[in-house]
Amino acid sequence: MVSDQFSTGPSPLDPPETDPEPREECGVFGVWAPGEEVAKLTYYGLYALQHRGQEAAGISVSDGNQIVVFKDLGLVSQVFDEQVLVSLRGHVAVGHCRYSTTGSTTWENAQPTFKTTATGSGLALGHNGNLVNTAELRDKAAELGLPTNGATTDSDLLTGLLAAAAADKGIEQAAMELLPGVRGAYCLVFSDESTLYAARDPHGVRPLVLGRLERGWVVASETAALDIVGASFVREVEPGELIAIDADGLRSSRFANPEPKGCVFEYVYLARPDTTIAGRSVHATRVEIGRKLAAEAPVEADLVIPVPESGTPAAIGYAQASGIPYGSGLVKNAYVGRTFIQPSQTIRQLGIRLKLNPLRDVIRGKRLVVVDDSIVRGNTQRALVRMLREAGAVEVHVRIASPPVRWPCFYGIDFASRAELIANGLDLDGIRRSIGSDSLGYVSLEALVQASEQPRTRLCSACFDGDYPIPLPDDARIGKHLLEGLEKGVAGDAAPVVAAGYGASDALSRP
Ligand code: SF4
Numbered sequence: 001m002v003s004d005q006f007s008t009g010p011s012p013l014d015p016p017e018t019d020p021e022p023r024e025e026c027g028v029f030g031v032w033a034p035g036e037e038v039a040k041l042t043y044y045g046l047y048a049l050q051h052r053g054q055e056a057a058g059i060s061v062s063d064g065n066q067i068v069v070f071k072d073l074g075l076v077s078q079v080f081d082e083q084v085l086v087s088l089r090g091h092v093a094v095g096h097c098r099y100s101t102t103g104s105t106t107w108e109n110a111q112p113t114f115k116t117t118a119t120g121s122g123l124a125l126g127h128n129g130n131l132v133n134t135a136e137l138r139d140k141a142a143e144l145g146l147p148t149n150g151a152t153t154d155s156d157l158l159t160g161l162l163a164a165a166a167a168d169k170g171i172e173q174a175a176m177e178l179l180p181g182v183r184g185a186y187c188l189v190f191s192d193e194s195t196l197y198a199a200r201d202p203h204g205v206r207p208l209v210l211g212r213l214e215r216g217w218v219v220a221s222e223t224a225a226l227d228i229v230g231a232s233f234v235r236e237v238e239p240g241e242l243i244a245i246d247a248d249g250l251r252s253s254r255f256a257n258p259e260p261k262g263c264v265f266e267y268v269y270l271a272r273p274d275t276t277i278a279g280r281s282v283h284a285t286r287v288e289i290g291r292k293l294a295a296e297a298p299v300e301a302d303l304v305i306p307v308p309e310s311g312t313p314a315a316i317g318y319a320q321a322s323g324i325p326y327g328s329g330l331v332k333n334a335y336v337g338r339t340f341i342q343p344s345q346t347i348r349q350l351g352i353r354l355k356l357n358p359l360r361d362v363i364r365g366k367r368l369v370v371v372d373d374s375i376v377r378g379n380t381q382r383a384l385v386r387m388l389r390e391a392g393a394v395e396v397h398v399r400i401a402s403p404p405v406r407w408p409c410f411y412g413i414d415f416a417s418r419a420e421l422i423a424n425g426l427d428l429d430g431i432r433r434s435i436g437s438d439s440l441g442y443v444s445l446e447a448l449v450q451a452s453e454q455p456r457t458r459l460c461s462a463c464f465d466g467d468y469p470i471p472l473p474d475d476a477r478i479g480k481h482l483l484e485g486l487e488k489g490v491a492g493d494a495a496p497v498v499a500a501g502y503g504a505s506d507a508l509s510r511p
Pocket of ligand 1: 408409411413
């Protein structure tokens with residue numbers, strides 16, 4: 001998918017004819033490693049996780065005495081430079097790259113979030129996922145009179161509650177008691193001045209893995225982030241597990257019984273292809289999905305082309321199984337849309353060409369199979385089919401490496417609302433006519449599950465079948481902007497005004 005659907009607002013470069021730029025959820029990374037440059041390790045870890053969140057990035061580092069947080073809006077490479085990273089000294093770090101699934105894109109909502117406990121120690125936290133009992137947690141925070149300092153995220157609420165509970169029992173015990181009452185999807189990486197913690201919700205909706213460095217430990221959203229810092233994969237953080245790492249070693253505790261429901265969409269689109277989830281390679285899964293797609297939705301054609309890059313492995317699989325030659329017919333402008341510069345009207349009118357450029361010599365005169373990972377609203381595919389026809393394709397057959405998306409996700413992916421989902425209101429032929437292709441085929445949910453090699457019972461597939469494994473509250477108590485406008489009511493104190501930059505356990509100021 002190129003320009004899509006997992007967003008609530010257009011970026012400056014989202015042309016009207018396509019769906020908003022892809023921004024998935026969040027990436028978390030943590031490291032405990034005395035003697036290592038932990039800020040730089042975290043920077044590279046976040047770099048490998050950049051696809052999981054491009055709105056904001058942050059790193060907290062502690063030297064055993066004080067936690068310093070640096071965060072800002074933008075890509076990891078835009079937020080951090082050598083000077084900042086060198087200034088972040090210590091042996092414990094927490095990193096986060098954000099796409100907002102609760103709360104707006106503001107500096108206050110960037111992570112790691114930071115709170116101080118009543119005893120004066122600090123707590124920095126990064127969260128991937130989305131909670132479903134945020135309203136309940138908000139009520140609890142209001143009862144306790146906890147300040148929000150302008151933040152409007154479930155992650156900030158959770159940090160505040162954890163810091164409040166840690167006052168008399170310490171963070172580890174506080175987490176063991178608080179987390180069983182936190183519902184939804186959460187992979188948490190957090191630290192105080194000396195200890196790194198990681199926790200995963202009992203359903204293990206989002207991935208979280210543990211890695212080993214020669215002189216320490218790493219936790220990360222994806223195995224690809226372990227690879228980039230040279231950490232060896234140890235194991236997944238188990239659903240319902242809390243891990244603590246400090247000078248005494250690694251401690252593992254269970255705060256809830258595991259009931260695994262891993263997100264099947266991680267295999268389709270969200271995770272990097274070079275990541276392994278639950279022992280299964282994401283790339284191999286995608287190739288296998290393509291093979292099954294070819295069996296379930298065959299067509300006579302001259303060339304199979306992917307919508308780069310998430311459609312590429314499935315297109316390879318489709319070509320292998322169908323015997324139709326594979327080729328590159330579209331070139332992606334990889335970083336367009338990652339800029340904050342407003343485009344001119346002329347640039348905006350280029351539409352999908354801002355993001356994809358057709359290779360006319362390859363396409364002209366061909367019957368094409370175009371393989372994409374998913375259709376959510378359908379705007380992108382409509383523009384794509386039109387562009388391929390203008391480039392000379394004689395037939396365009398669209399094949400989708402996931403079933404129709406009919407339901408929104410409440411566990412960390414910001415799909416369109418149900419009313420905006422094209423498959424919610426139209427049948428297969430209605431969708432085909434809407435996007436203007438000669439034919440359209442989706443892979444079945446059964447085939448997708450088989451390709452992931454996970455038992456059906458251990459997967460969440462709610463966006464395809466509406467079967468939500470974690471019960472949802474009623475509509476009034478859920479939603480991305482639930483906490484917006486309420487923060488003043490919860491806050492007991494005034495928020496310091498900081499445009500960007502550092503936050504520390506005793507100060508919030510520019511360097
Ligand atoms: S609803 Fe879909 S995207 Fe959300 S966690 Fe479940 S499978 Fe993943």
